Amino acid sequence: MELGIGMFGDLAIDAKTGKTQDAKSKLHEILEQIKLADEVGLDVFGLGEHHRPDYAVSAPDIVLAAAASVTKYIKLMSTVTVLSSAEPVNVYQNYSTIDLLSNGRAEIGVGRGSFIESFPLFGYNLKDYDQLFEEKLDLLLHINNKEVVNWKGKLRAPLVDQTVYPRAVNNGKLPIWIAVGGTPESVQRAARLGLPLIVAIIGGMPKQFKPLIDFYKQEYKRHGHDESKMQIGIHSHSFVSDQEQSIEGYFTNYAAQMDRVGQSRGWPPYAKSQYDGGRTKEGALFIGDPSEVTDKILYMHELFGITRFIAHMDVGAPSHKDMMKSIELFGTRVAPVVRKALKG
Template sequence: MELGIGMFGDLSFDAATGKPREAKQKLQEILEQIKLADEVGLDVFGLGEHHRPDYAVSSPEIVLAAAASITKNIKLTSTVTVLSSAEPVKVYQDFSTIDLISNGRAEIGVGRGSFIESFPLFGYNLSDYDQLFEEKLDLLLNINNNEVVNWQGKLRAPLRDQRVYPRATNNGKLPIWIAVGGTPASVARAAKLGLPLVVAIIGGMPKQFQPLIEFYKEEYINHGHDLADMQIGIHSHAFLSDNEANIDQYYYNYASQMDRVGASRGWPPYAKTQYDGGRSRDGALFMGGAEEVTEKILYMHELFGITRFIGHMDVGDPSHAEMMKSIEIFGNKVAPQVRKALDKAK
């Protein structure tokens, strides 16, 4: 099982001014954090796309390209690229460029997006939400599989004998993961296409997602794909510390960001009881010391048979020092314990 870290580039807000802190500082910190994740032997790093004042990253591919030049082994992916409002030709070109810079370590994570800011920003109609994703995924896969592209849809001009460069290292092909939040239709799409699946599990009880992941496995096999090639990941909020008081204090960072997001969605204020419940064995939050997070990841492997776990670590913008410590614990303590346990289970 691959172990990795995901981030959105959360920005905390100054209580006095109501303004977010500078994106410049945050981006520099993210690069240091990716470098550390590589140095402690983690397998993958993912960065998400947002177009809001509380996130520093609107172009994951730019930050990942910078990271490619300062890392050696870690895979670099988007978590996610909002493909519905992106241009698939440019998405492929950007990530194939990262792939060449990193010597074959780039991947693409695509999704429909849980936020809608990118649609009016780039001139797309929300009424085309589903069709945009279907068409653009079809085009991206065509580009990924063919140097010469012939494609036609309804919402974008057709391509006739167009060549897309540069080509990625693996005969031009990049790994493309489908990210979902729990919609059966999205899971069925990934299974039909034989694409790796990553499920965002950030609330409730992970066990509730078991039928969904079993559905993916069944549909994957039903469409004739080789079970040996199947890849399933989960992406969940995480934060690690050797000090329980730090984990308890992190609630305030976490709740502040959840409340900012929830304000536009009609959510009630995030309560400490939710945080504590999420930290329990059956909850969706991977927050605590090395032992409890290790046990929980192994439980996820038992529940779902996952091949990848990504801990999303910067919710609410904890300090750079706290982030570095969290990454260090994850890489130096959790990852070796998880790998050792899985090796024994073989």
């Protein structure tokens, strides 16, 4: 099983003044954190796309390209590229460029996004939400699979004998993951196409997702894909510390971010009981000391048979010092124990 770190680039907001951290300092912190993740031997780093004032990263590909120059081994992927409001030609070109810069370490995670700001920003109609994703995924897969592209859709001009360069390292092909939040239609699409699946499990109880992941496995096999190539990942909010005081203190950061997002979605204020419940074995938060986080990851492997776990660590913008320590512990005290247990 591959183990990695995920981030959205949350900007710290001063509780007293309301002042938001500048994006410049955050981006430099992220590069230091990716470099450390590589140095402690983690397998993958994922970075998400947002177009909001509380996130620093609107262009994951640019940050990942910068990361390619300061890392040696770690895979660099988007978690996610909001494909519905992106241009597939550019998406392929940007990530194939990262792939060349990193000697074959680039991957794309595509999804429809949990926010809608990118649609009006780039001139797309929300009424076309589903069709945009379906068409653009089809085009991206065409580009990924063939150097000369012939493609026709309804919402974009066709491509006739067009070539898209540069080509990625592995015969022009990039790994493309489908990221989902829990809709059966999205899971079925990934299975039908034989694409790797990554499920965002950020609330409730992970075992509630078992029927969905079992459905993916069933459909993947039903469509004739090679079972040995099946890849399933989960992406969950995480934070590792060997100090209980830090874990308790992280609640403030976490709750503040949940409340900021919840204001636009009608959520009630995030309660400490939710935090504590999420940290239990059956909860969706991978927040705790190294042994607690290790045990929960192994439980996820037992429950789902996952091949990748991405620990989303920067929710609510913990301090750079706390982030570096969390990444260090994840790489040096969680990952080795997980790998040893699965080998045994």
